[in-house]
Amino acid sequence: MSTLALRTRRVAEIAALHADEVDREGRFPAEAVAALKAERLLGIQIPMQFGGESAGMSDIAEVCFALGQVCTAAAMVFAMHQIKVASLVTHGLDSDWHCSLMARIAEEQLLVASSTTEAGIGGDLRNSLCAVEADGEVFSLTKEASVISYGAHADLILATARRNPQAPTSDQVLVALMQDQITLTMTSRWDTLGMRGTCSDGFLLVARDVPLVQVLQKPFAEIAAQSMLASSHLLWSSVWFGIASFAVDRARAYVQGEARKKPGSVPPGALRLAEAANELQAMKGTVIAGLKRFEMAQGNVDDLSSIGFAVMLNNVKTTVSAMAVDIVQRALGIVGLAGYKNGTPFSLGRALRDVMSAPLMISNDRILANTANLLLVQKGGSQLMSA
Amino acid sequence: MVFVNDIRELLKGIGSLADCADRVSEEDDLFEKGLDSFGSVQLMLALEEKYNIEFPDHLLNRRSFSTIRIIRETVSALTVSAAA
Numbered sequence: 001m002s003t004l005a006l007r008t009r010r011v012a013e014i015a016a017l018h019a020d021e022v023d024r025e026g027r028f029p030a031e032a033v034a035a036l037k038a039e040r041l042l043g044i045q046i047p048m049q050f051g052g053e054s055a056g057m058s059d060i061a062e063v064c065f066a067l068g069q070v071c072t073a074a075a076m077v078f079a080m081h082q083i084k085v086a087s088l089v090t091h092g093l094d095s096d097w098h099c100s101l102m103a104r105i106a107e108e109q110l111l112v113a114s115s116t117t118e119a120g121i122g123g124d125l126r127n128s129l130c131a132v133e134a135d136g137e138v139f140s141l142t143k144e145a146s147v148i149s150y151g152a153h154a155d156l157i158l159a160t161a162r163r164n165p166q167a168p169t170s171d172q173v174l175v176a177l178m179q180d181q182i183t184l185t186m187t188s189r190w191d192t193l194g195m196r197g198t199c200s201d202g203f204l205l206v207a208r209d210v211p212l213v214q215v216l217q218k219p220f221a222e223i224a225a226q227s228m229l230a231s232s233h234l235l236w237s238s239v240w241f242g243i244a245s246f247a248v249d250r251a252r253a254y255v256q257g258e259a260r261k262k263p264g265s266v267p268p269g270a271l272r273l274a275e276a277a278n279e280l281q282a283m284k285g286t287v288i289a290g291l292k293r294f295e296m297a298q299g300n301v302d303d304l305s306s307i308g309f310a311v312m313l314n315n316v317k318t319t320v321s322a323m324a325v326d327i328v329q330r331a332l333g334i335v336g337l338a339g340y341k342n343g344t345p346f347s348l349g350r351a352l353r354d355v356m357s358a359p360l361m362i363s364n365d366r367i368l369a370n371t372a373n374l375l376l377v378q379k380g381g382s383q384l385m386s387a
Numbered sequence: 388m389v390f391v392n393d394i395r396e397l398l399k400g401i402g403s404l405a406d407c408a409d410r411v412s413e414e415d416d417l418f419e420k421g422l423d424s425f426g427s428v429q430l431m432l433a434l435e436e437k438y439n440i441e442f443p444d445h446l447l448n449r450r451s452f453s454t455i456r457i458i459r460e461t462v463s464a465l466t467v468s469a470a471a
């Protein structure tokens with residue numbers, strides 16, 4: 001087993017111990033995140049020259065998958081952190097401030113949160129109302145951030161905002177705000193059906209006197225296209241694949257138990273299990289193909305910003321999120337009441353509640369509408385083994 | 388021939404640029420003026436229709452639509468190759 005796999009397993013063991021309580025109490029998965037820090041997994045994506053391990057997206061996806069099987073809150077916190085780090089690694093190399101931030105993330109295992117969602121805008125990542133208000137060398141920012149996962153537990157937040165108060169809503173930048181540079185006033189509590197431990201509360205975020213160097217100079221449109229879209233959809237998908245795999249594992253264990261009770265006959269659930277396993281494999285293929293395609297495009301800005309690439313990633317998200325819900329529901333159908341009840345070896349309630357967030361986490365309809373627009377101009381004719 | 392004023396006329400049909408299409412210079416970054424991915428697709432369709440061209444996949448990116456000058460150069464190159 002690779003050292004990364006071993007380190008991941010140790011974190012997963014700790015995360016599993018607390019997962020039910022994290023869910024029930026809707027509390028931050030503090031033990032799992034402490035374990036991620038102890039295993040130094042928060043910095044793996046940071047380039048080696050800044051003290052990280054230059055881990056690629058597939059390595060990170062593997063960790064998301066492993067954690068997704070045991071504690072979705074810990075898995076999502078890790079995924080969202082790495083999505084933010086991906087933007088720093090891809091777009092921060094030409095800024096001294098962001099390079100030293102990367103070194104700090106690796107050294108001090110800082111946890112990074114994300115604020116894109118805004119009151120009045122919802123999940124439309126590519127528009128902001130709030131704006132960077134520069135005054136000399138510093139700026140201020142006030143954002144009605146209606147969802148910031150683990151906002152109260154993060155060491156820094158990367159937030160989207162309009163470039164300046166005159167800029168159109170689509171002309172955005174990404175700013176890094178350290179915990180001691182902001183005040184967060186909670187405006188709504190994250191008391192939800194599932195994904196409860198992500199503690200995705202709403203806040204009024206106010207930042208004052210932040211040095212302008214903390215604004216990434218690249219337009220956020222390019223950051224979104226070249227790093228965030230891919231890392232979000234691929235890492236979220238890996239978490240959801242973890243949840244679906246967990247559910248199928250439970251269904252399989254249940255069917256095998258039934259088979260052992262009545263040797264010589266195939267239990268009725270076995271056929272449904274075959275269907276669920278079939279769909280799980282198709283889901284895995286979709287996630288892996290997306291990861292491979294992304295890794296092939298790495299460093300090729302034209303490829304990463306092409307319409308075909310965006311359509312492919314959008315399809316990964318909408319397909320995988322819908323499949324994940326379907327697979328967990330199928331597993332529940334196979335296991336029956338033992339899955340519906342809490343506290344049995346086959347309980348699926350938490351998995352079902354958590355996975356229901358997948359199609360909503362940037363609404364699939366919003367993503368499909370975006371794909372529909374892109375399909376008006378995409379050209380066909382790719383090869384089987386290419387895009 | 389591809390004229391800057393014709394491109395400006397097409398820009399007026401793009402919701403987010405309608406108000407400023409007359410004022411943007413040839414070098415202004417259209418994305419900073421409010422062009423978004425939806426608008427750039429609509430712009431591309433309008434250019435394809437007007438000049439009877441097709442944008443190949445490798446030109447379907449943000450850069451091709453970033454300024455009036457680049458749009459003019461790109462469309463000019465495509466009309467030449469379509470005529471050849």
Ligand SMILES: Cc1cc2nc3c(=O)[nH]c(=O)nc-3n(C[C@H](O)[C@H](O)[C@H](O)COP(=O)(O)OP(=O)(O)OC[C@H]3O[C@@H](n4cnc5c(N)ncnc54)[C@H](O)[C@@H]3O)c2cc1C
Nearest residue numbers: 114115116117122123148149195360361362363365366369
């Ligand atoms: C577990 C979890 C963690 C999250 N963490 C964060 C975080 O850390 N930071 C952050 O910024 N955000 C976070 N979010 C929020 C997320 O990024 C989206 O903003 C959010 O899921 C969208 O919420 P919404 O359904 O209220 O909003 P909207 O996007 O406004 O959608 C509402 C509904 O309207 C419809 N709709 C709206 N617009 C369109 C359209 N153009 N086309 C078609 N249908 C449309 C859809 O049916 C949609 O369901 C998180 C969400 C979840 C579930």
